[in-house]
Structures are given as C-alpha cells and as structure tokens.
Amino acid sequence: MANEKTYAMLKPGVLERKIVGEIISRFEKKGLRIAALKLRKIPRELCEQHYAEHKDKPFFSELVNYVTGGPVVTMVISGEEAISTVRKICGATKPAEAAPGTIRGDYGAVVTKNVIHASDSPESAAREIKLFFETEEVIDYPTGDETYLV
Numbered sequence: 001m002a003n004e005k006t007y008a009m010l011k012p013g014v015l016e017r018k019i020v021g022e023i024i025s026r027f028e029k030k031g032l033r034i035a036a037l038k039l040r041k042i043p044r045e046l047c048e049q050h051y052a053e054h055k056d057k058p059f060f061s062e063l064v065n066y067v068t069g070g071p072v073v074t075m076v077i078s079g080e081e082a083i084s085t086v087r088k089i090c091g092a093t094k095p096a097e098a099a100p101g102t103i104r105g106d107y108g109a110v111v112t113k114n115v116i117h118a119s120d121s122p123e124s125a126a127r128e129i130k131l132f133f134e135t136e137e138v139i140d141y142p143t144g145d146e147t148y149l150v
C-alpha cells in the first residue's frame with residue numbers, strides 16, 4: 001500500500017452537463033481526497049504538452065480542440081494507491097468498452113469526449129501534476145480517514 005497523488009481532469013462536457021459534483025463525489029466516496037482543485041480554460045500549448053505522447057496520432061488535433069474548447073476542472077487526488085484506483089474508477093478509454101459503474105461507462109458515449117483524464121503511471125502523475133499546479137497549490141490535510149478507512 002502506498003499513499004499516492006494523481007492528476008485528473010474533467011473534460012469540458014462535464015461542465016456543460018453540470019455533473020462536476022457527481023463525478024468528484026465518486027472519488028470522495030471511495031475514500032480518496034481532493035488535494036488541489038481548479039476550474040480553468042487551458043491554453044493550447046499546455047494541452048499539447050499534456051497530451052504530447054499522442055502528438056502523432058490521428059485524433060490529436062480533435063482531442064486538443066475539444067479539451068481547449070471550454071473550461072475544464074483540474075485536480076490532484078490523493079490516497080492509497082490513488083493512481084491505479086482513480087484509473088479504475090474512470091474505466092476504459094473507449095466509453096463503449098468501459099464497464100457500467102465506471103465514470104466513462106456511466107457518462108461517456110464518444111472516445112474524444114470520454115469525460116475525464118487520469119494519470120496512467122507514477123511518472124505521468126508527477127509530470128502532469130507539475131504541468132498544472134504549483135507546489136504550494138497541492139495541499140496535504142488531515143481527513144480523519146483512519147477512523148473509518150484504515
């Protein structure tokens with residue numbers, strides 16, 4: 001078991017559909033903790049850096065257009081095994097393949113608009129948190145988890 005921090009980002013459709021609270025509450029109910037949270041429109045260059053591993057893929061410009069086309073919610077989520085746990089709660093990349101009960105399985109229809117991004121490894125988490133947040137914006141605080149989770 002390891003306490004980890006991961007980066008997650010709610011894509012613009014979540015703001016349009018007004019389901020920000022529903023999505024974030026899934027992480028809270030699981031016992032994970034919001035360590036940083038911001039609503040913003042991200043510049044194209046930052047979005048391209050974030051998705052740099054996909055820059056040669058055919059869907060790259062459609063993805064960047066979508067994610068920069070409206071506000072997103074950027075977050076750092078922390079907790080036990082947060083990186084893999086958050087990925088599991090999000091579900092498979094393609095909403096059609098994402099299991100019911102996962103965020104993408106329950107709210108997604110189209111792969112570009114698959115509701116949420118989440119870091120896929122410790123290296124990605126560290127890189128992405130640094131891209132979107134200053135060190136002092138990521139906050140550790142007690143939640144009393146040990147009384148009911150540990």
Ligand SMILES: Nc1ncnc2c1ncn2[C@@H]1O[C@H](COP(=O)(O)OP(=O)(O)O)[C@@H](O)[C@H]1O
Nearest residue numbers: 054059063092093111112113114116117118120
């Ligand atoms: N074949 C595809 N066609 C269109 N968009 C895609 C495709 N594959 C991935 N994407 C988009 O690019 C994002 C990043 O892809 P990837 O890193 O493979 O998935 P994940 O977000 O699950 O880590 C996905 O969340 C999705 O919105």
Ligand SMILES: [Mg+2]
Nearest residue numbers: 117118119120
């Ligand atoms: Mg990815």
